[in-house]
Amino acid sequence: MCSTTCKPVVVVVSGAAGQIGYAILPIIASGSVFGCREMCLRLLEVPQAENSLKGVVMELQDGAYPLVKEIVGTSDANVAFKDADYAFLVGGFPRKAGMERKELLAKNKAIFVVQGRAINDFAKKSIKVLVVANPANTNCLVAIKNAPSIDPRNFCAMTRLDHNRALGLIAKRTGSQLKEVKNVIIWGNHSSTQFPDVSHGTVAGKPIAEVVNDEAWLYGDFLKTVQQRGAAIIAARGVSSAMSAANAATDHMRDWVHGTPTGKLVSMGVYSDGSYGVPKDIVYSFPCTCQDGEYRVVPVLSISQKARELMDLTAKELLEEKADAEL
Numbered sequence: 001m002c003s004t005t006c007k008p009v010v011v012v013v014s015g016a017a018g019q020i021g022y023a024i025l026p027i028i029a030s031g032s033v034f035g036c037r038e039m040c041l042r043l044l045e046v047p048q049a050e051n052s053l054k055g056v057v058m059e060l061q062d063g064a065y066p067l068v069k070e071i072v073g074t075s076d077a078n079v080a081f082k083d084a085d086y087a088f089l090v091g092g093f094p095r096k097a098g099m100e101r102k103e104l105l106a107k108n109k110a111i112f113v114v115q116g117r118a119i120n121d122f123a124k125k126s127i128k129v130l131v132v133a134n135p136a137n138t139n140c141l142v143a144i145k146n147a148p149s150i151d152p153r154n155f156c157a158m159t160r161l162d163h164n165r166a167l168g169l170i171a172k173r174t175g176s177q178l179k180e181v182k183n184v185i186i187w188g189n190h191s192s193t194q195f196p197d198v199s200h201g202t203v204a205g206k207p208i209a210e211v212v213n214d215e216a217w218l219y220g221d222f223l224k225t226v227q228q229r230g231a232a233i234i235a236a237r238g239v240s241s242a243m244s245a246a247n248a249a250t251d252h253m254r255d256w257v258h259g260t261p262t263g264k265l266v267s268m269g270v271y272s273d274g275s276y277g278v279p280k281d282i283v284y285s286f287p288c289t290c291q292d293g294e295y296r297v298v299p300v301l302s303i304s305q306k307a308r309e310l311m312d313l314t315a316k317e318l319l320e321e322k323a324d325a326e327l
Contacts, residue, residue, distance in 0.1 A: 008038040008069045010084045010124075014115065015091020016043035016073070017052035019239065020132060023246035024088060025056065029065040033250045034086070034257065040070040044080040044091065077118035084123040086257075088249055089115060089143070092133025094240075102324045105138060109325050112139045116146025128256060128293075129155045132249050136190045137269050137283040138321040144271060144283070145327055153295070156256070157269030159194070159285035161241070161248035162186045165229050166196045169222055170203065174211050180204040185287040186226075186267035187307075188314025189321075194285065195310035196226040200265075200301055219306070260290045265298050276303065276311065282318045 011028060015021045021043075027033065029041065041060065045053040053073045060071050074080050081087065093107035112131075119127060127150065131140035140157040147155075166184040171177065182202050187195040198208040198218055212218060225232075233241045255266055268288040274280045275297045287298040303311070 010040045012042045012084045012087040014044040017049045019242035020090045023242045027250045031067045038069045042080040043073045047075045081118040081123045087129045090132045105325045112142035116143035120147035131157045140283045152271040159186045159267045159269045160252040163267035186285045187311045192227045193314040193317045
């Protein structure tokens with residue numbers, strides 16, 4: 001039970017009037033992420049979206065969420081991040097038809113330079129920042145580089161959506177309940193090079209590989225489906241995934257804040273310290289556990305030669321993105 005003397009937490013959501021922002025705010029406001037703590041919501045948008053943001057603020061007010069003490073809509077990053085405890089960086093520049101990756105990285109770099117500096121100058125030093133906007137890993141690295149007074153471990157990129165997708169596909173393939181599937185791993189980049197690894201996962205306590213009994217599927221259709229799921233949703237809906245992304249972002253933050261259950265690991269894009277031979281100074285998805293508000297990369301898991309090659313491939317892409325972003 002929360003003490004009534006707890007100060008409200010300040011929670012920033014950038015891109016708050018966008019699809020994912022619109023989907024994530026009711027989950028946060030309901031108390032699903034931070035428990036029974038009161039909160040002050042800071043909703044950050046670009047000036048062009050000010051009218052849409054006003055509508056979102058009105059809807060949050062009309063939702064009558066008991067835990068929401070204050071709602072501030074702003075286009076000023078310095079205002080948004082003032083004394084912030086948590087941030088969901090959802091807003092970014094979307095990739096458009098014909099746009100090269102380097103151009104997309106440059107557009108987003110400008111956004112995350114501003115937000116990183118605002119976090120550095122105005123947020124609490126203990127802030128936890130989750131980058132959702134793509135390219136999430138490199139956007140996160142930009143923010144880290146521009147917030148030198150904040151511990152890089154206070155920043156994460158979201159690969160929980162890929163993690164959740166992989167769990168769902170294994171559950172469907174094996175005819176299992178989702179709660180029976182544990183410990184898939186997403187290695188690397190939140191992109192089509194990511195490596196969804198089931199070699200340490202289980203279904204009802206049995207190894208996934210043993211239950212599925214189809215290595216060709218695990219390294220073929222399963223891998224490609226997880227890697228390309230976002231594109232498949234866009235092809236089906238005409239817009240990118242918002243509901244599942246919002247759910248994954250809140251899953252990530254909830255586990256980071258409150259801890260992961262014993263025996264359960266999650267995938268988190270974190271600042272690499274060289275674990276598993278991954279190059280340092282990139283944001284790479286590792287298997288993690290969380291406790292007392294901190295994450296820990298799970299150590300000493302065995303890595304097959306095939307897994308090593310796929311892990312290195314996605315690391316190579318992240319190094320290329322880092323170079324293209326001139327970091």
